[in-house]
Amino acid sequence: MTETRTTAAAPPPLAARVARAPRARHFVSRLLTVIGLALLVVFFGVPLAWLATAPFDSAPTLAVAWPDWTLSNFAAIGENRYAIGSFVNSAIIGFGTCVVVLVLGAFASYALSRVRIPGRDGLLYALLLLSSIVTGTAAMVPTFQLVNMLGLIDTHLAVVLVVSGGTLPTVIFILKDFMDSIPRSYEESARLYGARPWQILRDVVVPIARPGLAFVAVWTLVQVWGNFLVPYLLIRRTQQQPAAVLMYTFYTESGQADLRLLSAFALIFSIPIIVMYFLVNRRYGFRFHGGIKS
Amino acid sequence: MAAITTHALVKEYPGGVRGVDGVDIAIADGEFFALLGPSGCGKTTLLRSIAGLETITEGQLLIGDRDVTRLEPGQRGVAMVFQDYALFPHMDVADNIAYPLKIRRQPRSARRGVASEVGDGLSLTGLMERRPGQLSGGQQQRVALARAVATRPEVLLLDEPLSNLDARLRLEARTFLKELQRELAVTTVFVTHDQAEALALADRIAVMSAGKLIQVGTPREVFAKPATTFVAGFIGSTPMNLLAARVEGGQVRLGSAVVPMPLDAVGAVTDGAEVVWGARPEYLGWSTTAVEGGVEAEVTVVENLGASVLVTAVAGADRLQLVLGEDDEPAPGSRGWVTVPPRRTLLFDAESGRRLDAERAREDAVAVDVAP
Known part of the structure; x- marks a missing residue:
């Protein structure tokens, strides 16, 4: 027991x-x-x-x-002399840069993807490395001098050109990947029916690479929209300044940061990018249709 | 509709590699012509040179009476179906089929009309609004064919037309392709590495190796009278038996056995010559009793092929393979005699690998006289 x-x-x-x-x-x-x-x-x-x-x-x-x-903070924006204009400036610079970057990027990446030149990859990596310098702090002085000599100080074009130069290598790098994944047989097929290179680009390459182009457009817009240094350097006149730079001038008379104006302005400033992201993501979802088997 | 003629066509890649090396070929109007060879033999390069996708380094290419050697692909009147079909994923079936017409600036209504007409002929009715991604492999192939024939090309080129289809569909597509070619009577050149495909589809086959043409002939010729041991080994679903042999007293000695002289080779060889004796497994027989001119052998492996069996038999140092009917299946380990029909066996020169043929030897002699 x-x-x-x-x-x-x-x-x-x-x-x-x-x-x-x-x-x-x-x-x-x-x-x-x-x-x-x-x-x-x-x-x-x-x-x-x-x-x-x-x-x-x-x-x-x-x-x-x-x-x-x-809602009085938003009313204060309306009262500021430059606030509305600065968004227009931002939009002009953003749209201009997108157009330059997309057009040049599409051509360059397509060419780099299809043409075999010795040292192609080395060239691409070198550009990528140097691109961070163009829009970076290190090249501030030469960039200013160059634009000054071109007589482009206080113009939107100056910002568009400098930022495009800085973002293009990355854009080409990203787009080349998209172009590489388009089977050559698509273009060869079009060529056999007598399509000229620009027709092939228009009818075959661009439609298929569209998700890539959309992604690049959003990415570029984000880069320009938020860029402070380049427009701050190159645009001195307040009425020409984009939103990102104008924000820097929002002080109260006592020299304190004007948080009422700043917060409302910042909210409006962030909305276009968020909307753009959702639109593009909804339209393309960043998917890609490729060939069957190669 | 046009014939294709090449004169000493050469495609040389940078670095001196010759993808196509001096090819002379004459493809008749309306012919269904196969370029056959192992991978890397230059068959696809030759096809792409005809299409204009590869620039021709030397030589001349004629389509019909036109010299198209230096013409752009779009000006040659050729259409091509690619191995991956190259259907544009962002266009529906109708737009894909009508794309060549869009390039020719035909109005949209005319394009739609042609697309549905051609599509109906290729049983694509009801699929016109779909995207290529929503079609089966066989349907995609038919769309690619429809796009190729929509412009009524003079020449149709097919790159490995059946390789992307699964085995069952392949047979169906093969018959369909042959029918379509008959119907359109368009000069068609296709590339394949599958000898069975070439034999089944083509009016004539060109066997290629290392950028050169080895043999051009009808499927029957290429199968029964291969020009070299390479062709003999490449053609046929079971490879030809090729054994080292020696000519002795008007007969052929294989190890310890003596088999009759192949009829084609009579008069083309001298006594004591070192040769390669070739016999297709399908033409060899099996006997359990001694046969004059047979090869005594022991069965080692029997493989079932459905209605027939593939028997591997060993005679001394030689291995022979034969295809027998299911009723004649011998047991592994049994001994017997391989019977050899002299009409169906061949001799090849041991050194050059060329087939020894009394008739061909005379033709060659004439050809040598003519050559500059």
Whole structure:
């Protein structure tokens, strides 16, 4: 009898004990993951929360707080002499750069994808490396001098050209990948029916590479829209300045950053890019249809 | 409709590699012509040279009476179906078929009309609004064919037309392709590495190797009278038996066995010559009793081919393969005699690999006289 009782009181089988330890460890690792993710969300979320609330607060501070609802901040933008004009300037520069980059990028990447020249890849990588210099801080002075000598200071064209020069290598690099994935047989097929190169580009290559072009257009627009340094250097007249530079001038009379104007302006500033992203993503979804089997 | 003629056609790649090396070919008007060879033999390069997608380095290419050697692809009157069909994924079937007409600036209504007419002929009715991605492999091929014939080309080129279809569909497509070619009577050149495809489809076959033509002939000629051991080994679903042999007293000695002299070679060889004896597995027979002129052998492997069997038999150092009917299937390990019909066997020169043929030897002698 005593013997049977001891067996009943014996510790749980070995298997159960072994199983419990990993379960505990699993729980801890899950917990750490969740805490890590939460911190990340806070880090990126709080500025966005500020952007969502501060524009509607009658007395915004740098802290995120439940706003004291008002739309007067947006009215203040209307009162600013340059605010509306700066968005027009931004749009002109953004659209101009997109057109230049898309047209030149499509031609260059198509040519680089199809023509075999020695050192092609080396050339591409070198351009990619140098491109960060063109729009970067290091080339500030020579860029200014060059534009000055061309007599293009205070023009949108100057910004369009300099930013295009800086983004084109990356664009060519990205587009070349798209062009590479278009089977040559498509173009050869069109050639056999007598299509000229520009017809092949128009009827076959561009439609198939359209998701790539759309992606590049959005990416370029983001680059230009948010670019501060280049327009700040090249455009001195306030009425010519794009939104990203104009924001820099929003101070109160006491020399403090005018958070009412800034927050409302920043919200409007970010909307076109977000809308553009959703439109393009919805239209193209960044998918790609290729050939059957090569 | 036009004939295709090439004179000493050469396509040399940078670096001196010759994809096509001095090809002389005459393809008749309306002929269904196959370019056959192992991969890398230059058959696709030759096809692409005819299309104009490769610039011809030397030589001359005529389509009909026109010298098209230096013409752009679009001006040659050729249409081509690519191995991957090259259907434009962003256009529907009708636009794909009518694309050549768009290039020729025909109005949209006319294009739609031609597309539906050609499409109906290729049983594509009801698929006109679909994108290529929504079609099966066989349908895609028919769309590609429709696009190629929509412009009524003088020459139709097909690059590996059946290789992207699965095995069952392939047979169906083969028959369909042959029918279509008959119907259109358009000069058609196709490239394949599959000898069965070439034999089944073509009026004539050109066998290529290393950029050169090895033999041009009807499927029957190429199958029964291969010009070289290379062609003999390449053509046929079971490769030809090729054994080293020696001519002895008007007969052929294979190891310890002596087989009768192949009829074609009578008069073309001298006693003591080192030769290669060739016999197709399908033409060899099997006997369980001793046969005059047979080869005594032991069966090692029997492979079932459905209604027939592929038997591998060993005679001394030689291995012979024969195809027998299912009723004559010998047991592995049994001994017997391989029977050899002299009318169906061939001799090749051991050194050059060329077939030894009394009749051909005379023709060659004439050809040598004519050559400059």
